[in-house]
Amino acid sequence: MRWLLFLSRLAFICGLFFLLSFTLLVKDWTGDQAITSTIILIGHMLGLVFIPIVNVCYLGVLFIKRDLRPYVPTWLVVGNVFLLVILGLYIYMHYGERFAAA
DSSP states (O other), rough: OOOHHHHHHHHHHHHHHHHHHHHHHHHSSSSSSHHHHHHIIIIIIIIHHHHHHHHHHHOOOOOOOHHHHTTSHHHHHHHHHHHHHHHHHHHHHHHHHHHHOO
């Protein structure tokens, strides 16, 4: 289950970049266009892919093995679930009006 630990770490880092890219929407604090585009690319593109995949893997492991603690630290699981909630809220706030009107 080393792959789950690796994916968990990768999703957590992408989630942190997602939070950084969200702050870049408010104010461009980097001043460098290359760094800004890298943060936005990692945060939005990779974060949108890896965070839900890792949480689905958590659910699969919980259904099969019934315990995640031997494979992934608890703080990492809680952090990834928290980032999934923030990602879901962001998607709802960004696209919620379009779905409600349809």
